[in-house]
Amino acid sequence: MSNRRNFIKKAGILSAFLALNPWKAEELISEKSKKIKKPVVLSTWRFGLQANEEAWKVLSKGGRALDAVEKGVRFVEDDPNERSVGYGGRPDRDGKVTLDACIMDEKANVGSVACLENIKNPISVARAVMEKTPHVMLVGNGALQFAISQGFKKENILTPESEKEWKEWLKTSEYKPVVNIENHDTIGMIAIDEKGNLSGACTTSGMAFKMHGRVGDSPIIGAGLFVDNEVGAATATGHGEEVIRTCGSYLVVELMRQGKTPQQACEEAVKRIYKNFVNQNRNVKDTQIGFIALNKYGETGAFCLQKGFNYAVHTQDGNILIDAKNLI
Template sequence: MISRRKFILSGAAGVSVLSLSGRIPDSKRGVHSASPYKPIVVATWNFGIAANQAAWKVLSNGGRALDAVEAGVRVPEADLRNVTVGKGGYPDRDGHVTLDACIMDEKGNCGSVAALEHISHPISVARLVMEKTPHVMLVGEGALQFALESGFERENLLTPGAEKAWKEWLKEKKYQPVINIENKSFTTEKLPGNEYNHDTIGMLALDAQGNLSGACTTSGMAFKMHGRVGDSPIIGAGLYVDNEVGAATATGVGEEVIRTVGSFLVVELMRQGYSPEEACREAVGRIAKKKPDTAKQIQVGFLALNKKGAYGAFALQKGFSYAVCHQQQQDMLVRGESLY
């Protein structure tokens, strides 16, 4: 039985220990970490623990990775304590809660929605875009129309708590994202560091059949300009899956992820022989190289899972964490390494 309070939070040394299992030679990078765990699911940030456990119910019963990642990220989408994802997410500067999400399966099929209002589970709408339309992405009013026609219920997503935070923000209208605030708290409990936050859950899964899928969903940056869309719903930026190689997802300031087509880059680096962590590190390094001054003031992190079940992550700033779930451990939280 899983203990709700039982996590393992590993520092840099802990990450190294986790990646030592089953090393095999690699001609380009020297080593390539391989995990004995299949199925496995990984997800960004602390709230990935509960999301992973929902995904694990699918995977542990022989289910498909695609079903697992959808089920998993629906958990934070529905959690009103989480002000960064789904219903309860903080609004834009005009008071609109707009949601972004994408999903991708082992066959390269993908679906996405952006700037979607009034629907609690954008990830499920994205899946229907993938499965029921000839398109990849629907946005705004068109995405809402499609969701309603598909049977989703129209809701007011602006919760009293989010509305209060927005009205407080309006007093100064200062837009300054806080690094790693998404990791300090995702709950309304009175805990240290429980300020507002803004970010993404990205989830990657490898099922018992050896197939990969991924999902990514967010309410975007708190108090963003109306109509702003970050990397989360963009295939290749916030998420990418190649069933021959691996999968990757991103978190943090989406504009910089888009500029580097980050998740696609990570997967292509793994194709070249990089381990998941090495690929994430290289992608982060390219952001820092292009914009060194900006990179020191923002957070961007990548999480990757390869075809062998090995996983890894890397971020610009300290404090990025991700959750791991497999047969031996269902509630593990790992602190990724960072450039700064």
């Protein structure tokens, strides 16, 4: 009898609350009825198609999103023909290939490396930082020493093609990255697995012919990548300095927390970056920024500053390349 009374009392309180808050009632009903699409993996640029296929080998077998994103971006790092990531990446103005990467799992564990030389797979070094050190980020020679201590092979990652381009660049030494030419781009990958857990990875060789020591947004948690397992994940590509100014990927995730869809969140983040250009009276025409996002329900979104950014999405329905909508 007392159990019945308690049930009636709780039901009455809930009914009164929902009567006073009809919008909350609608939200609760909608959240409960929403079906989660999983697994899902998405990544930046055309090379994301192949990267997604590698990640899907993990996700399709019920594997962890963290393992999937590491495997996916490693595939691009290993390819010497992809000239903005890992082995074969274009060098800085001193002829040195310096790599940046970060990784983040569903428990907010993070690892990052920046300005790492002579190691082909910075994403795996970043994961080792996450799992085997008390730190979040290692940089430069310290990151290299750590990588070697963990069994990573030290090797020359400047390919003849990249070296030739650098020597040609030295004739004028004009630093002017070209929008949507992948000499300054990143592979960012985010995924949700069968258990509904999110993870992300981001890796790059950075802008071609940058100043030695320059670090962009890619290895910075909250800028190039952010994951919140209660809400969603986001990653960025393009001119890293602009993403850093807005803590771009964190911003996208927080906008999703406030109720925006992944698409709406990406659009708002790009608009804020554009507003900075307007307020600072800077020319935006030589700049590209792109965001991709994934929420807890497996819904995706993407948006960019200028036309030309594309991204790959892999679900149970297949793996497709999509041209992102743009602001200007």
